[in-house]
Amino acid sequence: MRLCIFVANMQDMNAINEGSRKEVMTYLEPFMLNEMSEYLKPVEEMWQPADFLPDAARDSFFQEVKDLQGSARELPYDLVAVLIGDTLTEEALPTYESWLTMVEDVEKNEQGGWMRWVRAWTAEENRHGDLLNKYLYLSGRVNMREFEYSTQYLIKDGFDIGTGRDPYRNFVYTSFQELATNVSHRRVASLAKKSGDRLLSKMCGVIASDEARHAKAYMSFITHAVKVDASEVLIAFEDMMRKKIVMPAQFLRESGEPQGEAFSHFSDAAQRLGVYTALDYVDILKDLLKEWQVDSLKDLNDAGEKARDYLMRLPDRLLRIAERMKMPEKTHNFKWIYS
Numbered sequence: 001m002r003l004c005i006f007v008a009n010m011q012d013m014n015a016i017n018e019g020s021r022k023e024v025m026t027y028l029e030p031f032m033l034n035e036m037s038e039y040l041k042p043v044e045e046m047w048q049p050a051d052f053l054p055d056a057a058r059d060s061f062f063q064e065v066k067d068l069q070g071s072a073r074e075l076p077y078d079l080v081a082v083l084i085g086d087t088l089t090e091e092a093l094p095t096y097e098s099w100l101t102m103v104e105d106v107e108k109n110e111q112g113g114w115m116r117w118v119r120a121w122t123a124e125e126n127r128h129g130d131l132l133n134k135y136l137y138l139s140g141r142v143n144m145r146e147f148e149y150s151t152q153y154l155i156k157d158g159f160d161i162g163t164g165r166d167p168y169r170n171f172v173y174t175s176f177q178e179l180a181t182n183v184s185h186r187r188v189a190s191l192a193k194k195s196g197d198r199l200l201s202k203m204c205g206v207i208a209s210d211e212a213r214h215a216k217a218y219m220s221f222i223t224h225a226v227k228v229d230a231s232e233v234l235i236a237f238e239d240m241m242r243k244k245i246v247m248p249a250q251f252l253r254e255s256g257e258p259q260g261e262a263f264s265h266f267s268d269a270a271q272r273l274g275v276y277t278a279l280d281y282v283d284i285l286k287d288l289l290k291e292w293q294v295d296s297l298k299d300l301n302d303a304g305e306k307a308r309d310y311l312m313r314l315p316d317r318l319l320r321i322a323e324r325m326k327m328p329e330k331t332h333n334f335k336w337i338y339s
């Protein structure tokens with residue numbers, strides 16, 4: 001039944017009026033339902049945090065924790081800082097879920113495509129914070145009270161990412177962000193491996209592959225929207241890039257410090273380690289331009305053409321800026337990390 005609606009919508013797609021988000025989102029909804037299984041795995045097949053962590057019921061528990069702490073002790077300071085920042089970003093999941101449910105022009109029926117997607121996506125994401133949080137706790141390197149204080153504040157502060165409630169801006173943002181988290185977890189995985197922490201490396205690796213699947217899903221939502229409303233999608237994309245894609249943990253703080261300050265120390269550490277840099281930002285933009293075939297889209301209106309021109313020129317402009325950027329040198333002493 002759903003499949004029939006999808007096929008019918010495919011045939012009708014030319015009839016969708018340019019600029020009508022509601023019609024496009026109605027067209028997308030069956031796709032979200034039908035294709036969900038391609039991008040989200042059945043719960044039964046998923047890894048769970050317990051697959052990686054010492055089991056307190058086992059006699060070997062204390063030895064396993066000791067081993068975990070032994071490798072964690074060798075992790076470089078900046079890497080621990082980045083890992084904590086990544087974990088805090090994952091722990092602010094309630095912010096992202098509530099934001100996704102606020103998107104306009106999407107049918108908000110509990111069993112509708114959009115709400116089912118949001119719930120299933122949230123359920124997968126929830127494992128990321130769970131796993132990393134437990135690792136940090138067991139590692140013995142983290143002041144958990146300071147960490148939890150920052151988590152509570154980050155959720156309380158929310159974020160301001162400039163998408164409004166617009167589905168196109170939202171999907172551009174989520175496509176970008178899922179790719180960025182994939183890069184960041186993947187790099188932490190390889191640095192952890194280099195430092196000898198194979199368990200942490202495995203954990204970050206499996207999280208990174210979840211993020212890659214999620215990125216594909218959000219990118220495909222835009223791919224479908226582009227087929228029926230290309231100019232409006234490009235205008236939304238241009239607007240998001242002009243505002244710059246800010247990170248979801250932009251307001252991250254430590255106790256007694258102003259809002260956002262811990263985030264800038266965290267992103268400095270990520271730059272220094274090469275976990276997430278200005279060059280990665282440009283690479284992600286290039287990937288999105290390629291994925292949505294922006295340079296070869298046809299029949300754009302004037303504003304759509306202008307948006308395309310801006311977007312196609314942007315990577316080179318950003319590269320020139322990135323080349324002039326200085327590497328942040330000073331390591332900050334985080335309250336999250338025991339010295």
Ligand SMILES: [Fe+2]
Binds near residue numbers: 090125181
């Ligand atoms: Fe995640």
Ligand SMILES: [Fe+2]
Binds near residue numbers: 178211214
């Ligand atoms: Fe994600």
